Amino acid sequence: MKGMVFTEFLEMVEMKFSADMVDDIIDDSAPPSGGAYTAVGTYDHVELVNMVVALSKRCDIPVPTLVQxxxxxxxxxxxxxxxxxxxxxxxxxxxxxxxxxxxxxxxxxxxxxxxxxxxxxxxxxxxxxxxxxxxxxxxxxxxxxxxxxxxxxxxxxxxxxxxxxxxxxxxxxxxxx
Ligand code: HEM
CATH class of the missing domain: 3.90.1520.10 (H-NOX domain)
Structure with a gap:
């Protein structure tokens, strides 16, 4: 999946939650790419899914709601x-x-x-x-x-x-x- 989807997701998390939450969900999900995304790069979409799951656990909002x-x-x-x-x-x-x-x-x-x-x-x-x-x-x-x-x-x-x-x-x- 294109990096812009990841960078937009993390910017939304920072805006709606906090910069600490961004660090926490990257730590929790330990993405193989290390979590430093560039807009033009390409990454495994499973990394995005894992970060959403981590966010869901921390904020207690269901995964489908967060993705929508x-x-x-x-x-x-x-x-x-x-x-x-x-x-x-x-x-x-x-x-x-x-x-x-x-x-x-x-x-x-x-x-x-x-x-x-x-x-x-x-x-x-x-x-x-x-x-x-x-x-x-x-x-x-x-x-x-x-x-x-x-x-x-x-x-x-x-x-x-x-x-x-x-x-x-x-x-x-x-x-x-
Ligand atoms: C100007 C509007 C849009 C642009 C520029 C755009 C562009 C993109 C880009 C760049 C990706 C990522 C591809 C990748 O990661 O390799 C993507 C994925 C996706 N787009 Fe669009 N998109 C637009 C509107 C929409 C709309 C309105 C829908 C829904 C009807 C949609 C549905 C999706 C879905 C569901 C994906 C995720 C990939 C998947 O499901 O396999 N897009 N789009």
Missing amino acids: VFGEHLFGRFHTLYPTFFAGQASVMDFLEGIETVIHTEVRKLYPDAQLPQFDCTRDVGGLQMRYSSPRHFGDLAEGLIKGAVAHFGGGVQVSRLDQDNGDIVFDLRTLA
């Missing part, structure tokens, strides 16, 4: 860091429908070693279904990113999550009447 909160935070950071991806996007449905075909496709060009999930999108009247699949199983991160996107575009969209037997997750987005 991080997803919402990360969405805001993506918006700041990659404003061009948002230009001309009329609605959250249009934006999210293009995650696979536009945004992550561009991310792949920028970072050929990026490990990205797959989103299969189906649009219908008033809604969008997104099937998420990834061997890294970061569905909670996807949920946080999707909810961050909905909030960014002004809300008014209900997000439901249907976990599938094969590990995929279908996110159903409906415009609220």
Whole structure:
């Protein structure tokens, strides 16, 4: 996983908890990389999972909640860091429908070693279904990113999550009447 995901996570922990908490969760999880991440580096995503587990133990907030909160935070950071991806996007449905075909496709060009999930999108009247699949199983991160996107575009969209037997997750987005 790209280092920017790690640096953004640790910055969020420092902001919402403290710099000591950052040191503590790195100590607790003893990442093979040593915990000094650079934005352009690439690291094992398990190191991130282990740090979230360590944070969960220390702050007594469930892992899925922490990962979702991080997803919402990360969405805001993506918006700041990659404003061009948002230009001309009329609605959250249009934006999210293009995650696979536009945004992550561009991310792949920028970072050929990026490990990205797959989103299969189906649009219908008033809604969008997104099937998420990834061997890294970061569905909670996807949920946080999707909810961050909905909030960014002004809300008014209900997000439901249907976990599938094969590990995929279908996110159903409906415009609220
Ligand atoms: C401007 C917006 C976005 C940018 C620039 C972006 C870029 C990235 C980057 C750089 C990674 C890390 C890849 C790696 O570590 O190798 C990533 C991972 C990921 N992205 Fe995006 N992303 C954006 C929006 C979104 C949105 C809105 C969603 C949800 C629909 C999403 C879902 C994910 C997930 C779930 C991962 C974790 C990897 C996995 O699940 O296998 N991204 N993205």
